[in-house]
Structure formats: structure tokens, C-alpha cells
Amino acid sequence: xxxxxxxxxxxxxxxxxxxxxxxxxxxxxxxxxxxxxxxxxxxxxxxxxxxxxxxxxxxxxxxxxxxxxxxxxxxxxxxxxxxxxxxxxxxxxxxxxxxxxxxxxxxxxxxxxxxxxxxxxxxxxxxxxxxxxxxxxxxxxxxxxxxxxxxxxxxxxxxxxxxxxxxxxxxxxxxxxxxxxxxxxxxxxxxxxxxxxxxxxxxxxxxxxxxxxxxxxxxxxxxxxxxxxxxxxxxxxxxxxxxxxxxxxxxxxxxxxxxxxxxxxxxxxxxxxxxxxxxxxxxxxxxxxxxxxxxxxxxxxxxxxxxxxxxxxxxxxxxxxxxxxxxxxxxxxxxxxxxxxxxxxxxxxxxxxxxxxxxxxxx
Amino acid sequence: xxxxxxxxxxxxxxxxxxxxxxxxxxxxxxxxxxxxxxxxxxxxxxxxxxxxxxxxxxxxxxxxxxxxxxxxxxxxxxxxxxxxxxxxxxxxxxxxxxxxxxxxxxxxxxxxxxxxxxxxxxxxxxxxxxxxxxxxxxxxxxxxxxxxxxxxxxxxxxxxxxxxxxxxxxxxxxxxxxxxxxxxxxxxxxxxxxxxxxxxxxxxxxxxxxxxxxxxxxxxxxxxxxxxxxxxxxxxxxxxxxxxxxxxxxxxxxxxxxxxxxxxxxxxxxxxxxxxxxxxxxxxxxxxxxxxxxxxxxxxxxxxxxxxxxxxxxxxxxxxxxxxx
Numbered sequence: 001x002x003x004x005x006x007x008x009x010x011x012x013x014x015x016x017x018x019x020x021x022x023x024x025x026x027x028x029x030x031x032x033x034x035x036x037x038x039x040x041x042x043x044x045x046x047x048x049x050x051x052x053x054x055x056x057x058x059x060x061x062x063x064x065x066x067x068x069x070x071x072x073x074x075x076x077x078x079x080x081x082x083x084x085x086x087x088x089x090x091x092x093x094x095x096x097x098x099x100x101x102x103x104x105x106x107x108x109x110x111x112x113x114x115x116x117x118x119x120x121x122x123x124x125x126x127x128x129x130x131x132x133x134x135x136x137x138x139x140x141x142x143x144x145x146x147x148x149x150x151x152x153x154x155x156x157x158x159x160x161x162x163x164x165x166x167x168x169x170x171x172x173x174x175x176x177x178x179x180x181x182x183x184x185x186x187x188x189x190x191x192x193x194x195x196x197x198x199x200x201x202x203x204x205x206x207x208x209x210x211x212x213x214x215x216x217x218x219x220x221x222x223x224x225x226x227x228x229x230x231x232x233x234x235x236x237x238x239x240x241x242x243x244x245x246x247x248x249x250x251x252x253x254x255x256x257x258x259x260x261x262x263x264x265x266x267x268x269x270x271x272x273x274x275x276x277x278x279x280x281x282x283x284x285x286x287x288x289x290x291x292x293x294x295x296x297x298x299x300x301x302x303x304x305x306x307x308x309x310x311x312x313x314x315x316x317x318x319x320x321x322x323x324x325x326x327x328x329x330x331x332x333x334x335x336x337x338x339x340x341x342x343x344x345x346x347x348x349x350x351x352x353x354x355x356x357x358x359x360x361x362x363x
Numbered sequence: 364x365x366x367x368x369x370x371x372x373x374x375x376x377x378x379x380x381x382x383x384x385x386x387x388x389x390x391x392x393x394x395x396x397x398x399x400x401x402x403x404x405x406x407x408x409x410x411x412x413x414x415x416x417x418x419x420x421x422x423x424x425x426x427x428x429x430x431x432x433x434x435x436x437x438x439x440x441x442x443x444x445x446x447x448x449x450x451x452x453x454x455x456x457x458x459x460x461x462x463x464x465x466x467x468x469x470x471x472x473x474x475x476x477x478x479x480x481x482x483x484x485x486x487x488x489x490x491x492x493x494x495x496x497x498x499x500x501x502x503x504x505x506x507x508x509x510x511x512x513x514x515x516x517x518x519x520x521x522x523x524x525x526x527x528x529x530x531x532x533x534x535x536x537x538x539x540x541x542x543x544x545x546x547x548x549x550x551x552x553x554x555x556x557x558x559x560x561x562x563x564x565x566x567x568x569x570x571x572x573x574x575x576x577x578x579x580x581x582x583x584x585x586x587x588x589x590x591x592x593x594x595x596x597x598x599x600x601x602x603x604x605x606x607x608x609x610x611x612x613x614x615x616x617x618x619x620x621x622x623x624x625x626x627x628x629x630x631x632x633x634x635x636x637x638x639x640x641x642x643x644x645x646x647x648x649x650x651x652x653x654x655x656x657x658x659x660x661x662x663x664x665x666x667x668x669x670x671x672x673x674x675x676x677x678x679x680x681x682x683x684x685x686x687x688x
Contacts, residue, residue, distance in 0.1 A: 077582075080586055082582055082585055082586060105588075106588050109586060109587060109588030110588070112586075113586060113587075114582070114583065114586045116579040116582070116583065117579070118579055121578040121579045121580060122578075122579035122580050122583055123580055123583075124580045124584075124598050124601075124602070125602070126601045126602050126604075127597075127598070127601070132580070132583075135584065135587050135589065135597075136587035136588065139587060139588045139589055139593070140588060182583070185583065185587075189587070
């Protein structure tokens with residue numbers, strides 16, 4: 001689909017010239033000040049997102065993974081200007097969204113929407129869901145209440161709910177239904193780009209699949225682009241076209257799904273992969289167990305942020321920060337071993353290809 | 364066996380028809396109805412309000428035999444009957460008379476007009492102001508929050524009774540045009556009590572908004588492009604309403620009590636203008652000989668304060684869509 005929408009101008013830095021970049025994030029930084037003492041002076045910064053760069057092609061779904069606290073949600077919120085960025089730029093429609101004036105920002109709000117993680121707090125408990133869905137229409141269009149209601153009904157049916165649900169309150173619905181309502185709200189303005197902030201991680205596994213399939217259908221029908229934030233690698237593998245892996249506020253690897261899951265370059269990605277459960281009890285699994293905890297983002301390690309836990313660490317890692325660059329086929333990573341042309345393969349890892357085979361066998 | 368065909372569209376239409384939007388007040392009423400005490404209170408309050416509005420009008424058409432004048436006269440608060448001071452309840456004076464021979468029932472009803480007006484006006488003003496300010500404070504946070512909270516604290520630490528007394532005596536001479544002279548004091552009291560009383564609802568709504576603004580629906584509204592003011596009005600304030608309504612109804616009783624205390628001390632509404640509070644003035648001496656003079660105003664204060672509280676309790680449940688009744 002994305003291939004069909006041939007670019008009128010590739011404004012990204014990627015080597016793939018066929019596809020149009022819809023969002024280009026350059027060296028995005030988000031520091032949260034930590035205040036302490038009597039005068040509440042800023043004593044330190046939590047570097048939640050530190051110089052993250054990536055791009056998303058039109059019509060694709062870009063997965064962003066990493067463990068909790070690595071800054072992936074912050075990236076999502078900053079891109080939507082729900083949080084002010086400390087530094088960096090986000091190019092949308094050939095313009096930096098941080099330079100938008102208020103009317104441009106309003107237009108941007110129509111084009112970019114978000115679906116939240118927690119279906120219980122993402123709907124106003126005192127507002128009938130129909131009104132919640134119609135809220136964006138109220139702000140951005142001059143439609144009267146009947147026209148708004150028609151759109152609400154259309155959206156509700158589109159996400160698999162009934163029209164008469166519009167007048168009910170959020171507490172009358174289950175988690176999965178609420179998530180569908182949240183999706184309807186995001187869709188009502190017909191955005192181009194949606195940040196899905198762990199949209200299924202709060203849901204029951206049996207519901208997860210149906211919501212994911214709904215998101216896929218909607219993507220095809222409305223020509224949406226997703227930034228899909230998740231910590232469940234299986235979900236990302238199922239859902240995303242390209243995947244970025246974050247660790248402690250940094251992007252460590254970014255590649256197409258196939259490349260990333262078949263040939264993970266960064267040691268951290270490999271360790272993550274080895275943690276994916278395989279539904280085959282007979283299969284012997286070797287896992288890479290990372291030692292220690294994630295360091296504090298208040299005081300991140302020098303050089304490569306992963307060097308404190310990396311099994312392949314050597315001197316240079318703690319001294320200099322590895323560049324995040326393309327190692328061929330749009331496969332980005334940040335590791336000194338790659339830069340020096342050496343192998344980053346972790347010893348003793350059960351390879352994904354084998355696991356895939358095992359999966360196929362078991363199914 | 365034939366299987367009935369299910370016409371989905373028709374089912375949908377039927378569901379829509381069955382689910383016709385009920386006026387929201389009807390829904391609230393249905394939910395309130397299950398709270399017996401609140402309904403009883405509501406009707407008590409309606410009866411009191413109707414009584415104080417229409418009671419004096421009706422009584423002005425009725426006559427009684429004024430012993431001092433030796434003739435039939437209308438009930439009226441200024442008509443004294445020194446020949447029947449502190450008379451016990453009778454067919455002519457249902458609730459007895461006071462030390463000047465005035466009909467207690469008539470004065471109670473007239474007093475109710477003022478007492479209820481004052482308490483409604485004060486509560487309306489201070490809850491509106493307090494809720495709005497508190498929501499703004501909690502929503503914006505930072506310097507705005509600090510400023511509003513320090514202001515709130517400043518007003519809270521002011522010793523309210525001395526201030527009220529001082530202000531009441533300073534403003535005693537003020538005459539506001541348009542408003543009848545006997546209501547001027549009431550207006551001043553309303554302003555003073557509102558100006559000093561908004562802190563409670565301000566803190567309450569701030570605390571609520573602090574937790575609400577971090578919920579994802581607030582962020583969703585921002586992502587939809589709503590302005591901060593729109594979010595405060597459409598999301599923050601409706602969500603803080605339940606405790607505010609309870610505090611408002613508790614406050615209604617409280618204002619009646621404060622006004623009573625002020626009037627009792629002679630700094631509120633002065634006789635001959637009657638309020639439930641100042642009718643209790645000087646009754647200690649007659650407690651044993653004419654207990655109706657203390658009992659009935661006290662009874663009205665008690666009844667209305669209690670009724671407001673129960674009604675508030677019922678409303679809190681009725682207005683909260685999350686609670687299943």
C-alpha cells in the first residue's frame with residue numbers, strides 16, 4: 001500500500017526512495033527536570049528520551065519496543081506535542097511541528113491522534129461515550145449535533161459497536177469495548193497518523209487479537225499510519241512493518257520486521273528476542289539472561305548506555321557513544337562492534353529461525 | 364423446524380427506539396427516587412420554600428382579634444399586640460406570639476425568605492467561584508497553583524468571626540440603591556460570607572482535578588485539540604461535581620447557622636427584620652415561659668439543615684453514573 005503512494009519527494013534521510021516519509025524525528029530529546037531542596041531548584045534531569053531519530057513511512061505501522069521506562073511512551077507523547085520537547089525536531093508535512101503556531105497546531109491535532117493504553121482512564125466517566133467521540137468534531141468542525149451523531153454512529157459501527165451504545169456511559173462497557181470506543185474517538189476526525197500507546201497491553205489476551213485485527217482493518221480502510229508502542233514483541237512482530245528498539249532513552253536498533261526478527265544486530269535486541277516465549281514445551285530454549293537492572297535515566301552510563309549489561313562489552317563502549325547508522329537495507333543500529341565490522345552475535349542464543357521452525361512444526 | 368430470520372437492521376432500529384434519550388433530569392430523578400430520605404428531604408424543602416413564599420401572602424388575607432386594639436386585623440409582622448405578649452399557641456396564633464405580641468408563625472415564614480435566600484445566594488456564589496478557581500489551580504499547576512493556594516491559605520487563616528463582625532459594623536451605614544433598605548444588610552452579609560467561604564470548594568476541586576488531569580482522557584482531549592478552558596469546563600468541573608454538591612448542601616445549612624450566629628450577636632440582620640437566627644435572640648430568658656419562641660425557629664433551622672444534608676447525600680449518588688443504584 002505504501003509502495004503505491006509513490007513519493008513526490010522523499011524528505012527523509014532514508015535510502016529507500018520509493019516511499020514517502022510521513023514523520024521524520026530528528027535527535028528528539030525530552031528531559032524531565034528533577035527538583036529538590038527547599039527552593040525546588042532543578043538538581044538533575046531524567047533523560048527520558050535522548051537524541052532519538054527515526055522516520056515512519058506513510059501507510060506503514062512502525063513498532064516501538066523496549067522495556068518499561070525506556071522512553072517509548074514519552075516519544076509518542078512528544079511527537080503529538082502532548083509533552084513539550086526539550087530539543088530536536090519532528091517533521092510532519094515538511095514542517096517541524098514544534099514551530100507550529102496555534103492554527104497549524106489545531107490542524108495537526110486533526111491529522112494526528114492517539115489511542116491510549118488504559119481503557120479505564122481514557123474515557124471521561126461522566127460523559128456518554130457518544131459525546132466523547134464527538135468531541136473532536138465539536139472542536140474542529142461546524143457540524144450540528146445531528147451530523148455529529150451520524151458520524152459517531154458510523155464510527156461506532158465501524159469499530160464493531162452498536163449505535164445505541166452512544167448514549168451509554170463508559171462504566172457500562174468492558175475493557176475491550178472501551179478500547180474500541182477510544183479507537184472510534186481517535187478516528188472521528190479522520191486522522192492520517194495515530195500513535196497507539198500500548199493499545200492492547202491492558203486487555204485480556206482473547207480480546208487483544210480482535211482489537212489488533214480491528215486496527216489492521218482500519219489501517220487499510222482509512223490509509224492510516226501507526227506508531228505502535230508496545231512491549232510485547234509477539235504483538236509487534238504480528239503488527240508492525242518496521243520496528244525500532246529503545247533502551248534507556250536511546251534508539252538502539254531500527255529495521256524492517258523481517259530484518260529485525262531474523263537478524264537482530266544489537267546485543268540488546270538479541271537478548272529481547274530470546275525472551276519471547278515459544279509455544280512448544282518440547283523445545284529446549286537457551287536464553288540470554290541480562291545481568292543487573294536497567295541503570296537510572298537520571299545518571300545514564302557513559303558511552304553506549306547498554307555497556308553495563310552487554311555480554312560483548314569492550315573498552316570503547318564505555319568511553320564513546322556508538323553512532324546510530326544504517327548497516328544496509330535500512331537496518332539501523334548503534335554498536336561499536338558493527339562499526340568495527342565485527343560480529344555482534346551473542347553466543348548460545350537459540351536462533352529465531354529455529355524457533356520459527358519449531359513454531360511451524362507445533363502448529 | 365424453521366429458524367426465525369434475524370433482521371439485524373430492524374433490531375438495531377428497535378434498540379434505538381427503546382433507547383430514546385431520556386431527558387437527563389428524568390434519569391436523575393429516577394435515581395434519586397430510590398433514596399427515600401433524600402426524597403422526603405426534597406419534599407420537606409419544597410414545602411418550606413413554598414411556605415415561606417406563599418404563607419405570608421395567604422396570612423395577609425386572614426385576620427385575628429388584636430386584643431390591644433380591640434379589633435380584627437391582618438396578620439403582619441409589624442402589628443404588635445402588647446396585650447397578648449408571649450401567648451402560647453392557640454387557634455389565632457398557631458405558633459404563639461413573641462414578647463411584642465407578634466405572630467410567631469408569620470414572622471417565621473417572613474424570616475425564612477431571608478434566611479433561605481441568603482444561604483442559597485452565598486452557597487451558589489462561593490461554590491461556583493471556588494470550584495472554578497480550584498479547577499484552574501489544579502489543572503494549570505505550577506505558579507498559578509502556588510498563587511491560588513497561597514491566597515486560599517491566606518483567607519483560611521483570617522479569623523473569620525472578628526472579620527465578619529468588623530466588616531458588618533463598617534458596612535452598616537452603606538445603603539445600596541435599588542435594593543430596599545431592609546435587604547441591604549442581607550446583601551452585604553451575602554458578599555462577606557461568599558468572599559470568605561470559597562476556600563473549601565476551591566481546595567476540594569483542586570484535589571479532584573489534580574488526579575483527573577493525569578488521567579488519559581484529559582490527554583485525549585488535548586490531543587483532540589480542546590483548549591485548556593474547554594477541558595476544565597467540560598471534563599474537570601463535571602467530574603468534581605459530586606463532592607462539590609455534597610459540600611454545597613452541607614454549606615447551605617452552615618450558612619444558615621453562621622447567619623444565625625451573626626444575627627444572634629447583633630451583627631447580622633437586625634430586628635425588626637426577621638431571620639431564623641435573630642428570632643433566637645434574647646429567647647434564653649423566656650425559654651421556660653414561652654418555649655415556642657425558641658423551639659420553632661430552632662426547629663426550622665434544624666429541619667432545613669438536615670434536609671439539605673440528606674438531599675445532598677441522595678444527589679451525590681444520583682448524579683454519579685458509575686454508582687449502580
